Amino acid sequence: MINELIGTVLQILIFALIPFLVYLFQKKTAKGFFDDIGLKKSTKRANFLAIFACLLFAAPPLILTLVSNDFKAIMIDPNSLTGKIREMGMGVQTLFILLLMALFKTSLAEEILFRGFLAKRLIRMAGFVKGNIIQAVLFGMIHTVLFAFTTNNPVFLTVIFIIPAIGAYVSVYLNERIANGSIIPGWISHGLANVLAYSFVGFLL
Template identity: 30%
Template sequence: MQLILNSISTAAVNLLVFSAIPFLWWFFRHRKETSFFRWLGFIKPKLNGKWWTLVVFAIIYYFFYTFDFTRWIPQETMDYLENSGSVSVNAFAGIGAAAILPALIENFIANGVAEEILYRGFLCKLFCHKLGTVKGILLQAALFGLMHNALYLLAGLQVGLWYHTLMFLFTGMAALLLGWLNEKIYNGSILPSILLHGAGNFISSMLTAFSFL
């Protein structure tokens, strides 16, 4: 029960923090034009172009997601991270089915919804409008990668420059793919990236919970 309450608390805090700037920006600049959620991209996904572009994306994303970048990380660093209380997924380690509900809450709301609101809903669309679609997607991806570096630094995790570099590249590439999915394959809806982001994190949590990692 405590784990569920912690996940609810994390989800609530993340939603407030990640939505604050987008909401204020919308309120002062766009509230007379459209609703907040439509402005962010909470609209029905509609495939742009040919169906095979989605198939190609799915193949690329599958190989990206299943690629184990941790093979390039020293074992002592991995052991350190797996035993750190600052790494959120460790809360689910080895607890099996008891992790399903709190992981669903944390992965789909605290990560999937909250992070997508700020990065693909707000920043990506803002940058795409100002700089063009490709540059906008690339810039939000870089900021998403840097956010993960910053979170590790704020948590006081001693992982070294090499780990930070790999983390930036891995999370940045994920953000690039999610931004591309929304803006180039679909019609600007952020629902596809919310579902994919949440599902990816949830799978990782389940692998940890059932001791597959």
């Protein structure tokens, strides 16, 4: 448990280091960094929509896992994150690790780097639609590459590209258009979708 906590803190710091160094180089000061990457107050409307959005993103892969033995085998593979959680068994320690990884190690770290840093800069360079599409495609591709080490199933890899990519696009829309540039809605949506997926595969499947 301590190792996971340390690993989570280190991953968040590493994912925040690149944005921080770029900001420091450009601005010559650390002042305003958190506001620049969107770690600031969101709006109630954006947060509510983020909760609804997480259900849309979590549902398709979970449904496919239920109806496809191939998908199920991939999700419970011992080398996958969900497979490792499944092997731990139900317990307080497992639940703590699940929440730590779902809400902070993956979602918060990724939201800081991809939505707080990359998306905002791409939008400034290419405009909202193009910049958002580029970051969404990159986010989907990274998930596909990571899962390619576990499976070569083309249908699964396609789904694991499309769902995160759509999620990334919608998150940026919520962040930039409704939440005044805050990345909190994206974090809510991403984190809750992870919690649902990890819990379903780990404890219910």
